[in-house]
Amino acid sequence: MQAYLTLTRRELGSFFYSWIGYVVIAGAMFGTGWSFVVLVDKLQGEPTMVPLTEIFLGGSFWFIVLFAAPIITMRLFALEKFSGTFETLMTTPVSDWQVVWAKFTAALIVYMLLWLPLLGCLLVLNYFARGSNLLDSGTLGSEYLGIFLIGCLFMAVGCFASALTRNQIVAAMISFAIGLAFFLAGFMAGPFDTQQGWAEQALNCVSIMNQMKDYARGVVDTRSIVFCLTSSFFFLFLACRVIESRRWR
Amino acid sequence: MMIDVSNLSKSYAGNNAVKDVSFQVEKGEIVGLLGPNGAGKSTTMRILACFIPASSGTASVAGLDVFTQADEVRRRIGYMPENNPLHPDMRVREYLKFRARLKGLGRSRSRERVDAVITQCGLEDESKRIIGHLSKGYRQRVGLADALVHEPELIILDEPTIGLDPSQIRSVRQLIKELGRRHTVLLSSHILPEVEMTCNRVLIMCEGRILAADTPENLQKALGQNGHLIAEIAAPLEELKTCWEQMPELAHYTLSAAEGEYHRCALTPSGSEDLRPKIFALVLERGWKLRELSRVRHSLEEVYIRLTLPESEEETF
Numbered sequence: 001m002q003a004y005l006t007l008t009r010r011e012l013g014s015f016f017y018s019w020i021g022y023v024v025i026a027g028a029m030f031g032t033g034w035s036f037v038v039l040v041d042k043l044q045g046e047p048t049m050v051p052l053t054e055i056f057l058g059g060s061f062w063f064i065v066l067f068a069a070p071i072i073t074m075r076l077f078a079l080e081k082f083s084g085t086f087e088t089l090m091t092t093p094v095s096d097w098q099v100v101w102a103k104f105t106a107a108l109i110v111y112m113l114l115w116l117p118l119l120g121c122l123l124v125l126n127y128f129a130r131g132s133n134l135l136d137s138g139t140l141g142s143e144y145l146g147i148f149l150i151g152c153l154f155m156a157v158g159c160f161a162s163a164l165t166r167n168q169i170v171a172a173m174i175s176f177a178i179g180l181a182f183f184l185a186g187f188m189a190g191p192f193d194t195q196q197g198w199a200e201q202a203l204n205c206v207s208i209m210n211q212m213k214d215y216a217r218g219v220v221d222t223r224s225i226v227f228c229l230t231s232s233f234f235f236l237f238l239a240c241r242v243i244e245s246r247r248w249r
Numbered sequence: 250m251m252i253d254v255s256n257l258s259k260s261y262a263g264n265n266a267v268k269d270v271s272f273q274v275e276k277g278e279i280v281g282l283l284g285p286n287g288a289g290k291s292t293t294m295r296i297l298a299c300f301i302p303a304s305s306g307t308a309s310v311a312g313l314d315v316f317t318q319a320d321e322v323r324r325r326i327g328y329m330p331e332n333n334p335l336h337p338d339m340r341v342r343e344y345l346k347f348r349a350r351l352k353g354l355g356r357s358r359s360r361e362r363v364d365a366v367i368t369q370c371g372l373e374d375e376s377k378r379i380i381g382h383l384s385k386g387y388r389q390r391v392g393l394a395d396a397l398v399h400e401p402e403l404i405i406l407d408e409p410t411i412g413l414d415p416s417q418i419r420s421v422r423q424l425i426k427e428l429g430r431r432h433t434v435l436l437s438s439h440i441l442p443e444v445e446m447t448c449n450r451v452l453i454m455c456e457g458r459i460l461a462a463d464t465p466e467n468l469q470k471a472l473g474q475n476g477h478l479i480a481e482i483a484a485p486l487e488e489l490k491t492c493w494e495q496m497p498e499l500a501h502y503t504l505s506a507a508e509g510e511y512h513r514c515a516l517t518p519s520g521s522e523d524l525r526p527k528i529f530a531l532v533l534e535r536g537w538k539l540r541e542l543s544r545v546r547h548s549l550e551e552v553y554i555r556l557t558l559p560e561s562e563e564e565t566f
Binding site: 002003006007010013014017018083084085087088089090091092093094095246247248 | 326334336338348350
């Protein structure tokens with residue numbers, strides 16, 4: 001536990017020691033601000049039944065998730081392998097799982113920080129639309145649950161990709177490709193809409209885009225929770241196996 | 250017994266980096282692994298530090314197997330890899346604290362130990378500086394401090410003085426010698442004088458094998474001879490030649506011109522007898538002039554070169 005906490009703190013620290021941390025946060029803030037402008041613009045038009053949180057997804061949400069996740073996670077293992085500190089790390093009495101968990105936790109915390117400006121935007125809107133019940137806490141909660149679960153999946157994918165290589169760019173490309181595949185699955189699921197074939201069902205299950213739409217509407221689907229958590233565990237498990245593989249005979 | 254390695258082999262992608270290596274290190278020894286680049290020193294150390302497993306054979310540290318009891322072994326060793334990788338964005342004290350906590354030291358204990366190693370490695374004035382801004386010598390000390398922070402029984406240092414300037418090398422060497430009083434030290438180097446000066450025992454490695462293992466003095470003796478003699482004598486060349494040829498104790502001699510009328514003679518005796526008094530008497534008897542007479546001991550360097558170079562190349566040295 002001590003090693004886990006020490007490592008998590010170190011990872012968080014190193015994220016903010018480098019300029020990457022601030023660039024990602026600035027980028028995410030810009031994206032959120034952009035979405036906010038789009039949102040306010042839409043609200044000026046005709047009345048809509050779509051919840052505020054869902055309109056927001058139309059803006060830069062996926063842009064931020066798809067690009068920020070690889071940038072946050074690319075350095076986790078790749079940089080340590082590149083600079084050689086991986087060797088000093090793995091010759092201390094810490095287990096592979098502790099290392100993977102700590103890096104994953106730190107990345108997830110940074111990712112969640114990216115979404116604080118969104119909370120601010122929504123609260124500002126809520127304040128100016130006094131009493132109109134624009135934003136209910138349940139929907140807000142479910143949207144943040146969705147953001148968190150999808151974050152788990154993307155950070156786990158990033159951990160795995162970063163563990164594979166000592167080149168940060170390659171790590172970012174791999175995690176971007178895997179993340180994009182999950183994202184695009186939603187579009188693929190579209191044409192199958194009419195027929196309830198196995199392909200459509202399967203693609204719907206992995207389509208994080210559709211899942212996120214549900215969360216933004218305030219619908220918490222256990223299938224989606226199970227999917228995000230199990231696939232996160234799966235990728236973390238793979239990351240752990242990759243770390244361990246140097247000790248295979 | 251601190252380290253017990255037997256029949257250790259390691260191959261990377263079909264390439265044998267370490268071939269059937271066996272050696273033992275007793276508690277309290279400072280042992281140097283000496284060899285040219287690519288001899289398998291780093292690989293052997295990485296195996297001992299539980300970073301990579303051996304392909305075959307066994308290795309144990311303090312009686313614990315490095316493969317099956319890796320966690321216990323890691324607690325007992327302080328390892329500084331080649332090129333001494335550090336986190337350049339951290340401050341010295343912060344980094345050492347981080348490492349101490351990672352190695353399982355409690356809060357107050359880690360503070361105590363960090364203070365102790367900072368003093369021990371002479372980092373007091375640098376403790377608040379960012380590692381990336383330190384000079385190479387200080388970074389090396391930070392690496393050493395990290396290896397020491399949890400008071401390990403065994404310290405493994407891979408090329409601890411590489412890339413340092415002579416005065417930094419001296420101070421790091423001094424530090425290593427001091428460590429030898431309380432810890433067992435295994436260090437690697439491809440620089441001879443370093444190993445000769447700091448280590449009680451030397452293992453010479455080449456192409457994945459251990460070619461020789463002994464104290465530096467014994468290795469010198471193992472060459473069998475007492476070194477050769479250098480004499481600078483002013484005498485007629487022909488007379489000098491016949492004189493050396495007729496001397497039965499000489500196995501071999503070479504002559505070369507020196508400044509002025511002198512000839513420089515390099516004489517290799519065949520036995521262990523000291524020929525200096527004899528040569529001096531000879532010079533007196535013949536009425537020559539003598540301005541230098543000295544005995545050159547085989548340095549470890551010669552032992553090293555003889556062992557690590559193939560026969561054909563040896564002649565050129």
